[in-house]
Each structure stands twice: as structure tokens, then as C-alpha cells.
Amino acid sequence: MSQDWLLGSAEELAARIPDGAKVAIGVDNTGVAMETTRAMIRRGVRDLHLVCVPMAGLQADLLIGAGCISTLETSAVTFGEYGVPHRFHDALKRGALKMMDATCPAIYAAMEAGRKEIPFIPLRGLLGSDLVVHRPDWKTIDNPFAPEADRPDPILLLPAIRPDVALIHAPYADRNGNIFIGRRRDFALMAQASRQGALVTVEEVRDIDLMASEETAAGALPAIYVEATAVAPRGAWPLGLPDVYDIDEAHFRRYGELARTADGFARYLDEFVHRRKQAAE
Amino acid sequence: MSVSRQELLIHTIAGLLKDCRSIAVGASSPIPGAGALLAKHRATRRTFVTILGSRKHNAMNSGGVELFDMAAQGRVDAFFLGGGQIDGEANINLVGAGGTYPQTNVRWPGSFGSGYLYYLVPHVILFREEHTRRVMVPKVDFISSPGPRADGVYRPGGPVGLLTNLCWFSFDRERRRFTLETVHPGHSVEEVRDNTAFEFDIAATVGPTAEPDAQTLALIRGPIARQIGEAYPRFVQQVFPDAA
Numbered sequence: 001m002s003q004d005w006l007l008g009s010a011e012e013l014a015a016r017i018p019d020g021a022k023v024a025i026g027v028d029n030t031g032v033a034m035e036t037t038r039a040m041i042r043r044g045v046r047d048l049h050l051v052c053v054p055m056a057g058l059q060a061d062l063l064i065g066a067g068c069i070s071t072l073e074t075s076a077v078t079f080g081e082y083g084v085p086h087r088f089h090d091a092l093k094r095g096a097l098k099m100m101d102a103t104c105p106a107i108y109a110a111m112e113a114g115r116k117e118i119p120f121i122p123l124r125g126l127l128g129s130d131l132v133v134h135r136p137d138w139k140t141i142d143n144p145f146a147p148e149a150d151r152p153d154p155i156l157l158l159p160a161i162r163p164d165v166a167l168i169h170a171p172y173a174d175r176n177g178n179i180f181i182g183r184r185r186d187f188a189l190m191a192q193a194s195r196q197g198a199l200v201t202v203e204e205v206r207d208i209d210l211m212a213s214e215e216t217a218a219g220a221l222p223a224i225y226v227e228a229t230a231v232a233p234r235g236a237w238p239l240g241l242p243d244v245y246d247i248d249e250a251h252f253r254r255y256g257e258l259a260r261t262a263d264g265f266a267r268y269l270d271e272f273v274h275r276r277k278q279a280a281e
Numbered sequence: 282m283s284v285s286r287q288e289l290l291i292h293t294i295a296g297l298l299k300d301c302r303s304i305a306v307g308a309s310s311p312i313p314g315a316g317a318l319l320a321k322h323r324a325t326r327r328t329f330v331t332i333l334g335s336r337k338h339n340a341m342n343s344g345g346v347e348l349f350d351m352a353a354q355g356r357v358d359a360f361f362l363g364g365g366q367i368d369g370e371a372n373i374n375l376v377g378a379g380g381t382y383p384q385t386n387v388r389w390p391g392s393f394g395s396g397y398l399y400y401l402v403p404h405v406i407l408f409r410e411e412h413t414r415r416v417m418v419p420k421v422d423f424i425s426s427p428g429p430r431a432d433g434v435y436r437p438g439g440p441v442g443l444l445t446n447l448c449w450f451s452f453d454r455e456r457r458r459f460t461l462e463t464v465h466p467g468h469s470v471e472e473v474r475d476n477t478a479f480e481f482d483i484a485a486t487v488g489p490t491a492e493p494d495a496q497t498l499a500l501i502r503g504p505i506a507r508q509i510g511e512a513y514p515r516f517v518q519q520v521f522p523d524a525a
Contacts, residue, residue, distance in 0.1 A: 027345070054345060055391065076375075076391030080309060081515050089388050099383040101376060103396030103425075105349035112346075124353060125397035127434045128427035134382060152433060185344030242336070 005177040014039035022049040024163035024190040028057035033167040035232040041066040054104035061085040073100035083256030113160035114193035166190035177223035178210040191225035201232035292493035295319035301358035311516035313361040315509040335512035359404040366421040369479030371428030374421035392425035399426040402438040412445035414478040429454040463490040
């Protein structure tokens with residue numbers, strides 16, 4: 001069977017992300033595509049609309065610091081126990097980011113509408129929050145199905161999110177391009193809602209068929225939702241990949257220190273983003 | 282035996298969760314997580330605890346959306362929320378303070394799931410360790426999620442109270458006010474008043490927050506600390522080094 005889906009490197013994946021694209025990413029440490037992220041920065045991609053499903057951390061801070069992002073749609077940007085996302089804060093202060101603050105289930109629901117290709121979806125909660133004030137794309141209606149006695153029943157409508165691509169890093173692909181994601185079902189939602197599908201890096205390609213048994217099929221992202229895949233060993237580094245490797249805490253802390261200033265961040269890029277490419281060549 | 286601040290909070294949270302059979306704990310919440318595990322340990326009924334970031338303590342397998350769907354279904358009894366600012370009507374701000382949004386002078390991570398779970402989970406425990414006038418404000422600068430109000434919005438859930446390093450306030454959803462119920466040992470009503478910039482009521486008798494007994498302390502320091510260490514290793518290294 002043709003393996004035209006298997007590209008040579010993360011650089012080739014990054015080449016498929018046009019400037020201005022809407023890109024979905026997952027939560028740090030669940031298997032995010034950091035090597036692809038570095039390749040995007042090396043390519044100099046610009047003006048992305050980043051959709052964080054449902055929140056972001058190091059991956060977003062790197063892309064923001066490198067000037068790749070013009071719109072940030074997220075429920076939070078956090079490094080958890082590992083410090084403060086200074087590049088995000090700096091970009092906000094400079095007015096360099098269009099900020100679309102959300103709440104986690106709003107992003108999930110809008111992506112769900114995206115994968116159904118319906119124009120919008122209602123969601124409970126949120127009314128009375130200042131989030132709604134700053135999201136003119138969200139609209140409140142009176143629930144047309146509410147019994148007369150319960151009216152008015154205001155409810156919020158969210159427009160669907162259909163990213164152009166979803167970025168994923170996973171432990172392995174099978175020989176047919178199905179991706180093992182286990183219980184990380186967010187990746188299936190992201191891939192299915194995306195117009196092009198997922199751009200995936202994997203630790204390895206295994207000569208098996210995930211779809212051949214019930215047990216493995218349940219943890220697979222079927223290949224039809226995957227535009228292309230490349231092998232990138234330790235492709236989530238310095239973040240962790242569940243069951244495969246842990247977060248590189250020392251490196252993360254070092255990033256946090258360097259990224260305090262624009263100069264320090266530039267040195268980080270030189271050393272860990274651009275130089276890695278040179279070393280590979 | 283001396284009881285640490287964290288041990289008192291874990292013990293207090295476990296008491297507040299006594300009747301909950303499904304408890305969820307969100308991001309950056311080691312103390313609520315430990316409190317939930319202690320409540321589960323003592324429960325006579327089967328109890329589900331889901332700690333974000335834990336693989337062992339996780340009742341879900343359908344991705345991040347499942348917690349929110351589960352809350353909407355009425356399958357989450359208790360959840361924890363905090364805030365960079367909290368006001369006297371229980372409005373919470375997780376976005377930022379000062380300046381003009383989005384260019385706030387201080388930026389916090391963001392609203393996370395608060396804009397949904399605050400409305401839907403019946404026992405939301407507001408938990409914020411820092412108890413100062415910059416946190417407990419008269420009016421939040423940004424409402425990530427509003428406290429209960431009579432606005433006709435579907436809201437089966439809401440806050441039961443606010444636990445801090447100084448005290449425990451209950452919250453009355455009708456009157457939209459906090460009431461000071463207990464003050465932690467070593468602190469006073471005056472100290473709470475001095476450090477709170479919103480108005481609140483004071484219960485007829487304000488007792489000291491109950492401390493854990495020796496058996497409970499041993500539980501917290503041993504099995505509970507080890508269990509929460511799976512999701513929060515750095516917290517356990519700092520607070521319970523013997524269990525790390």
C-alpha cells in the first residue's frame with residue numbers, strides 16, 4: 001500500500017501550514033507536536049490563528065514569542081508548576097495579539113459543531129460573564145424549545161470552529177497511517193474538525209494494523225483524518241508524552257528564565273530551535 | 282502534634298465534601314486534590330474522584346470535554362474554583378486586573394472551565410490560599426464567572442463558600458453574601474476583617490476551624506500525600522517530604 005502520507009521530516013509538515021491558517025493544538029504534556037512547532041518557527045510562518053483545545057502552555061508561548069501568532073483563542077495560558085508564560089504576557093501588553101478568551105467547554109462545543117459542519121451550537125453557563133462581553137462572535141437567544149412556563153430561558157450560541165489543521169504528536173503510527181492516541185480523544189476531535197486534517201509526528205511507525213482488533217481500534221485515530229505524518233523521535237520534547245517519556249523539567253525552567261526578556265528568548269531560539277536544524281543538516 | 286496550614290486546609294476540605302459522591306479537581310489544585318482523596322478514603326459509599334493531571338484518579342476516558350458533559354448531566358457533585366480576585370457577591374476573576382482588557386496590568390492564566398462549571402456544579406468550593414485585600418476585593422475587574430444572581434439564567438449549581446488561609450466563609454445564594462463561619466487557629470475575626478475588602482456577615486458564633494485528630498493527620502501525611510504525589514510531585518516534595 002502506498003505510504004504517500006509519510007513525509008520525511010517535521011519540516012515537510014510545517015511546509016503544509018500556510019500563513020494565516022487556523023491551527024488547533026492540544027494541552028501541553030498530552031503529546032503536543034513540539035518538533036513541528038520548532039519547524040514552523042524555522043520556516044517563519046506568520047499570522048496564525050491558534051485555537052488551544054482547550055488551553056495552552058509552552059507550545060503557544062514559543063509560537064507567540066517567535067511572532068507566528070496574530071489571534072489567540074484559548075481558555076487559559078499556563079505553565080502550571082513551571083513558571084510564567086512571559087512571551088504571551090509581553091505580546092498582550094504590546095497589543096500584538098487579538099485575544100479570544102473562552103472557557104474550556106466553549107472551545108470543545110464549538111469544535112464539536114465544527115466536526116458536524118453545523119454553523120453553531122448552544123452552550124449553558126457563560127451568561128453574565130465578561131467573557132461574553134468581549135466575544136461579539138457569540139450570541140444569546142431565548143431557547144425556542146423551553147416550555148412556556150420556563151420562559152425566558154436565555155442560552156448562548158457559539159459559532160463552529162473549523163481549524164485548517166490540527167497538530168499532534170503521538171507514540172506511533174501503524175503501517176496504514178492510523179495513529180495511536182489512546183484515551184487522548186481531544187486529538188480525534190481536533191483532527192475531525194479540521195479541514196485539512198491532522199499533521200502528526202510520531203516516535204515511530206510500527207508494522208501493525210491498529211484497526212484489526214477491537215482493543216487497538218478503540219485507541220486509534222483513523223488515517224482518513226490525518227493529512228500527513230512524519231517520524232520525529234522525542235517530538236514532544238521538552239514536554240512529555242504519556243507512557244513514553246516525562247517532561248524535561250530542567251529545560252522548561254531554563255526556557256522560563258530566558259523567555260523573561262526578548263533578548264533571552266532570541267538566544268533560546270538560536271540555541272534550541274534554529275541550531276537544532278543546523279545540527280540535523 | 283502541630284498541624285500545618287496545608288494539613289488544616291486538606292482536613293477542612295474533606296469535611297466539606299462529606300456528602301459528595303463525585304468530586305472533580307481542576308488545574309493547579311494540590312490541596313483540593315488531597316482533600317478530595319481524604320474524603321474518598323473515609324467515605325462509606327463508593328466515591329469517584331477525578332483529578333486533572335492524574336491518570337490513577339480519573340473516572341473519565343472520553344477526552345477533556347467529558348468533565349463538562351458530566352457536570353451538565355448532574356454527575357459532578359463538587360468542584361473547586363479560585364480567582365486572582367473574588368468579590369463579596371462571589372464573582373470570580375481569573376483573567377487579569379488593572380488596565381483595560383485585554384491589556385490588563387496583570388494577566389492571569391484565564392478562565393479555564395469556570396464559565397461553565399460555576400453554573401452547573403452544585404457544590405463549588407471557592408478556594409484561594411492568599412487572603413489579602415488585593416484578592417478579596419469589593420468588585421472584581423473582570424467577571425470570568427458571575428456569582429449566583431436572579432437573572433433567569435439556568436444555574437443549578439454555584440458556590441457553597443470560600444476557604445482561605447485565614448478562614449471559612451459560607452455563601453448564601455439568595456442573599457448573595459458571604460458569612461464568616463470559622464477562623465483558623467492562630468488567626469482572628471479582626472485579622473479577617475482587616476484583610477477583606479468586601480463586606481460580609483459574621484455568624485452569631487464564630488468558632489475556630491476544627492483541626493484534624495492524630496489519626497487523620499497520619500492519613501494525610503502518609504497515604505493521601507503519596508496519592509496526590511502522582512499528579513503533584515513538587516507539592517509533595519515541599520510539603521510532605523517524608524512521603525515524596
